[in-house]
Amino acid sequence: MTLTTAPEAAPGTGTAAVDLDGVVKRFGAVTAVDGISLTIRPGEVVALLGPNGAGKTTTVDMLLGLSQPSQGRVAVYGKPPADAVALGLVSAVMQTGGLLKDYTVEETVRLTAVLFGKPRTAVTEALRRAGLTDIGKRLVGKCSGGQQQRLRFAMALLPDPELLILDEPTTGMDVAGRHEFWSAIRDDAARGRTVIFATHYLEEADAYADRVVFVRRGRIVADGTAAEVKALAAGRTVRATLPGATEAALAAIGGVDRAEVRGDTVYLHGNDTDEIARHLLTRTPAKDLEITSRNLEDAFLALTADEETPR
Amino acid sequence: MTTVDLQARNLPKFGGFSPGMIRLELRRMVRNKRTVIFTLVMPAVFFLLFGTGGDYKTERVGGGNVTGYILVSMAVYGAMLATTSGGAMVSIERAAGWSRQLRLTPLRPIAYIAVKLVLAMTIGAVSVAVAFGVGALAGAQLPVSAWILCGLLAWVCALVFAAFGLFMGYLLPSENVMQILGPVLAVLSFAGGLFVPLDELGPTFATIAKFTPVYGVGEIARYPLTHDGNLWLAVLNVLVWTTLFAAGAMWRFRRDTARV
Ligand SMILES: Nc1ncnc2c1ncn2[C@@H]1O[C@H](COP(=O)(O)OP(=O)(O)O)[C@@H](O)[C@H]1O
Ligand SMILES: [Mg+2]
Numbered sequence: 001m002t003l004t005t006a007p008e009a010a011p012g013t014g015t016a017a018v019d020l021d022g023v024v025k026r027f028g029a030v031t032a033v034d035g036i037s038l039t040i041r042p043g044e045v046v047a048l049l050g051p052n053g054a055g056k057t058t059t060v061d062m063l064l065g066l067s068q069p070s071q072g073r074v075a076v077y078g079k080p081p082a083d084a085v086a087l088g089l090v091s092a093v094m095q096t097g098g099l100l101k102d103y104t105v106e107e108t109v110r111l112t113a114v115l116f117g118k119p120r121t122a123v124t125e126a127l128r129r130a131g132l133t134d135i136g137k138r139l140v141g142k143c144s145g146g147q148q149q150r151l152r153f154a155m156a157l158l159p160d161p162e163l164l165i166l167d168e169p170t171t172g173m174d175v176a177g178r179h180e181f182w183s184a185i186r187d188d189a190a191r192g193r194t195v196i197f198a199t200h201y202l203e204e205a206d207a208y209a210d211r212v213v214f215v216r217r218g219r220i221v222a223d224g225t226a227a228e229v230k231a232l233a234a235g236r237t238v239r240a241t242l243p244g245a246t247e248a249a250l251a252a253i254g255g256v257d258r259a260e261v262r263g264d265t266v267y268l269h270g271n272d273t274d275e276i277a278r279h280l281l282t283r284t285p286a287k288d289l290e291i292t293s294r295n296l297e298d299a300f301l302a303l304t305a306d307e308e309t310p311r
Numbered sequence: 312m313t314t315v316d317l318q319a320r321n322l323p324k325f326g327g328f329s330p331g332m333i334r335l336e337l338r339r340m341v342r343n344k345r346t347v348i349f350t351l352v353m354p355a356v357f358f359l360l361f362g363t364g365g366d367y368k369t370e371r372v373g374g375g376n377v378t379g380y381i382l383v384s385m386a387v388y389g390a391m392l393a394t395t396s397g398g399a400m401v402s403i404e405r406a407a408g409w410s411r412q413l414r415l416t417p418l419r420p421i422a423y424i425a426v427k428l429v430l431a432m433t434i435g436a437v438s439v440a441v442a443f444g445v446g447a448l449a450g451a452q453l454p455v456s457a458w459i460l461c462g463l464l465a466w467v468c469a470l471v472f473a474a475f476g477l478f479m480g481y482l483l484p485s486e487n488v489m490q491i492l493g494p495v496l497a498v499l500s501f502a503g504g505l506f507v508p509l510d511e512l513g514p515t516f517a518t519i520a521k522f523t524p525v526y527g528v529g530e531i532a533r534y535p536l537t538h539d540g541n542l543w544l545a546v547l548n549v550l551v552w553t554t555l556f557a558a559g560a561m562w563r564f565r566r567d568t569a570r571v
Pocket of ligand 1: 030052055058
């Protein structure tokens with residue numbers, strides 16, 4: 001990457017990293033992606049968040065030129081995705097990308113370097129940044145799932161891409177592996193690389209993305225900052241049986257942000273659910289208490305509801 | 312950072328076909344014990360078992376002995392196994408999802424095929440060299456010209472089986488494709504007169520044999536020693552089978568790389 005003093009005059013300035021325009025992908029009767037339009041600027045770290053089957057991988061495949069949209073247009077740095085891939089502008093850690101068991105870790109990265117025309121020093125650097133220096137001589141078949149995933153990451157780093165795409169990169173990793181992997185990614189993103197990662201973990205999107213794009217059934221249902229997501233993700237719900245309660249009275253309880261009454265059941269949303277529970281149990285005849293975290297579904301609903309109600 | 316220099320990036324030459332990739336791939340291949348046993352050890356062992364007994368060393372054929380004649384056949388067999396497993400590597404790589412990974416690099420599919428062909432032919436050459444080395448030590452006698460020409464022809468004609476391996480590699484997406492292809496090659500070798508001379512099989516079978524893919528390679532490779540048999544028929548056999556297998560490989564290859 002060339003640093004220039006006059007960004008406006010630099011080649012490619014103003015070009016979006018990713019530009020999806022009315023993209024539809026059908027597999028026979030299944031519509032996996034149902035009209036996604038999305039622009040991602042260089043330098044953004046974006047989470048593509050959605051439950052399994054939402055169409056995240058299908059979208060990623062089209063971004064990488066591994067499949068073609070049935071309708072609509074995909075451009076990566078203004079180019080057809082396959083060209084951007086060949087030029088090393090974009091690389092990816094894929095959900096299903098295979099590795100060969102009988103290569104060593106170092107050889108796998110070296111092969112990638114050879115293909116991208118990068119020198120040996122780039123291999124050493126990629127191994128170091130992915131935290132693989134110590135196991136370079138190990139056969140890939142003998143590596144743990146987390147190590148293999150970091151190897152995929154090292155391969156993705158080699159072309160020094162402008163855009164890095166990660167498709168559910170921590171699936172199948174234990175907590176420690178997950179932590180190590182994300183700290184490697186975070187260090188890397190801090191250097192200004194554009195990152196798009198697909199995940200179905202709200203916490204991952206929350207912790208690592210500047211921008212979160214919610215996808216559901218092949219459509220974008222919300223698109224917001226990480227802070228908005230955090231606000232949604234924070235807070236829990238106390239459910240209780242409390243006949244005769246009114247929403248107004250419940251909302252007055254300390255710590256309650258929002259109250260809902262459905263028949264004899266009440267739902268109280270707030271950050272300090274312990275406080276709410278204590279109040280219910282000591283000051284009211286409420287019973288059958290249940291405290292639940294807000295899950296992804298709730299976050300989806302909350303965010304889409306926000307969109308429908310103009311602020 | 313919002314500036315992106317798109318001009319600073321180039322595509323590799325020759326679609327990614329490079330000596331560096333071939334070196335790494337060779338190293339990996341040699342690491343695979345099954346490949347080494349199949350392609351280097353087995354043909355030599357077969358030769359020692361079937362080619363050095365009885366009065367084979369004293370019985371003459373052309374300018375050499377029967378042991379030499381059997382050696383050439385076994386070298387053809389080895390080259391065949393080697394090039395087939397070289398071509399069939401694509402099957403293992405497809406099954407492992409490696410081909411998909413490679414699509415995220417500048418490597419063009421056609422360059423990938425070229426690398427596989429070079430690999431197949433390289434281990435084919437090593438296989439022939441090992442067999443001939445063992446043969447020379449174990450009493451095979453051939454005129455100097457036959458040592459050279461038979462070896463070269465066994466190797467060059469094994470290109471048929473590199474194409475065969477590729478075709479099967481694209482056709483059978485399996486981790487252990489050679490477990491299927493090994494026995495197939497053995498049967499073809501019998502049918503093509505590589506293990507047993509055709510005139511011992513009876514006239515009907517000998518006629519059928521001429522249409523099988525191993526027949527041509529064997530006849531051509533032994534010709535510098537025997538100066539016997541119908542060379543043009545053998546050449547025709549090799550050309551037709553190479554064309555068929557290459558067309559098959561091309562057909563599957565196109566389908567494999569088609570953008571879905
Ligand atoms: N090759 C395919 N053929 C048929 N259906 C597919 C194919 N790939 C994905 N789908 C379907 O498309 C939908 C979206 O899948 P996917 O993009 O993998 O979701 P995600 O990655 O968000 O979990 C799913 O219903 C899935 O079954
Ligand atoms: Mg997926």
